Amino acid sequence: MRFADRRTRLRIGSRRWFLEDIKFRVPKGARYAAVMCILGMNGTAWFDSVSFTVPRPLPWETAETKNYVFHWLPEKPLPPQAMQTQQRLFDEVCSRLGIHSPVRIQYYFYPDSATIRRQLGLKGAMYVSWTDRELHTVDPIDRHEFIHFITDPYGQPPRAMAEGLVYYLSDNFAGYPVDKIAAYRLHYGQLVPLSQLINYGEFVRLDRSLTIPVAASLTGFLIRRFGTEKYLELLGRINGVNSWEPFASAIEAVYGMSMVDIEGAWKAYLRGIDFSELPKPGNVQSSDKP
Template structure:
């Protein structure tokens, strides 16, 4: 078991080191201003939307940092380094709007004309959830769970969970048209699915099993489950078959479409 965690951690370190900009690359991207709060160090562009709203961003991110620790049952207290880009082009993003490097306690996000992945309720928790779950719980090779908990935390850290219905509606629509991917396929080959499908489906399923069985069991599956035998690991943790839970979850989502 220990060797499994070590292998996952090594892979993630290599991925993070290959992707995160080094000092030279950051300098080549232009000038940065810096601000610090209790749990973050922010880097943002001069004369940017983030520069104008930095106090609001700090307040929202501090709020969500505290709430995530409470919801996840963690006591993570390391400072997170947040690089706030003006837009997708500034960040060099082509297929994402944000990314996290948990081993480095670093996130890259946007705040501007292309949207927001920091500082706004409903999205402020996503990348931070990746940092806290990895460092507070441990690594996982199950993106269905790592993205699922991050998407669900977007809703759980909102004023209420009223907006949770957005993921449910997407799942219901996919199910109604026969396009809902099965959970085991998402667990074993997450990357083959379009993110407009994989993310809300994962978030909906994660939210369902957390609300039904509790966070502690989800945490156990997160750290001990494997993508190559997810159904067996699910059965071991929850003492109920994945197929039975998936069937109940998908039919519950169907009800939201009829509302």
């Protein structure tokens, strides 16, 4: 492939030929694929040849539990105890939320990061398909993504609240309980305003150590005070919401209290928490620490 910008005189050979090799996943049930070359810049491109190759399917072996279909390759089987642990974690979360989930997760376990990157064309070592309910990973046990699979049918809330629920259920961030980190932030004037937390654009720009524990603490407060049934109703109300005003309105509609009153009650709760085990400001060396 060669490129030539339209602002310059076209000269075949103005750039060395190079190979562009792109891998992509074809959705399940697809009957055909049309391959097209679309330029991402102004000018003209010459293609020496274009080819489309369907790789040979990997020889997956499988086993099933109530909510999972596990897949692994013969050279590195998924340990049976990992499957049992994964199903147990799923059941425990459902029990804590007071729900029964019919979700079935396709769990693909790869022997190493090189294999998953080569097979899926990834830069990282994990891929999640929410549509197909697939998890591709090099980890024998997942303690995070499956919770999103469980709760997504109830609603897809602001990113902070989605992550907050996961970390509330584990009650751990960087080795500390999430309420203690939130109390620490409040005491030292480092608590992120909830309006920033709920706004997706601002949330993703902030350090996770400032956002995740706070969202998890707020989530836990709502669940403990009002119950899981109300929280699941809230998920439906804030489905697709990523800004403050509709979030605050949904809170008031579900809980019968203004967001100002709920935030005040939550902060009063945090002021009663002992966080003395956490390092003082200035002693924190990593953004993973509170």
